[in-house]
Amino acid sequence: MKIKIIFSIWFCGQVILSDRDLLNQPGITPNITSSRYFADWSADKILSDVSQEADLCQCCAAIITTGYISIDLMHKYEVSRVVALGRRDNGGAQFENITLTVNDAETVTLTFKNDTFLVSEFLPYRLIRTVTISGRNTRADAMTICNVKVFGLPYSCVPGNNEDGCPYQCGQCRDGNTTCNNDDGHCPKGCAAGYKGYLCNTGEFTLT
Structure with a gap:
């Protein structure tokens, strides 16, 4: 299971x-x-x-x-x-x-x-x-x-945003964050394995 x-x-x-x-x-x-x-x-x-x-x-x-x-x-x-x-x-x-x-x-x-x-x-x-x-x-x-x-939230950079000066890095994008949206931190090509959510910063793992 x-x-x-x-x-x-x-x-x-x-x-x-x-x-x-x-x-x-x-x-x-x-x-x-x-x-x-x-x-x-x-x-x-x-x-x-x-x-x-x-x-x-x-x-x-x-x-x-x-x-x-x-x-x-x-x-x-x-x-x-x-x-x-x-x-x-x-x-x-x-x-x-x-x-x-x-x-x-x-x-x-x-x-x-x-x-x-x-x-x-x-x-x-x-x-x-x-x-x-x-x-x-x-x-x-x-x-x-x-x-x-x-x-x-009192910062202009949301988690996953990679614009200059942001204290947060992009989430775990499928393409290694090369296309992370600078405006809202979205990963347009989806998330890397083990992550989900709009910003790809919610982790999930599977127990077998």
């Missing part, structure tokens, strides 16, 4: 990894831009993480609708979820009809949203460089965002 054993670390169906808020990590300097905003309620206020009481703290971004806030991480990172917080002091009118787009083109599904909070989760982790939050309000003339968090 042959038994395959695959070694990896899982918890509740997910790989255990050390997620961080990528917008508040040493060495990561996101470029934040937006369409027109009110007074000094500019897009960079989404990093304040002070309060959702917008009028009291004056620490939220208020974008004239229809408008957007775009976050460029400057490199691709493995992202597990994006969270955005709206203001709590106006009944949710400035947090309506919000869409989330990643990598400049892909609209993603919101896992949860109410009047002051939204989250989009990615399983498996998604390679993301840009996050754009767009709003089209019908009850208010602004989209107000008080804080955004992008959770993921």
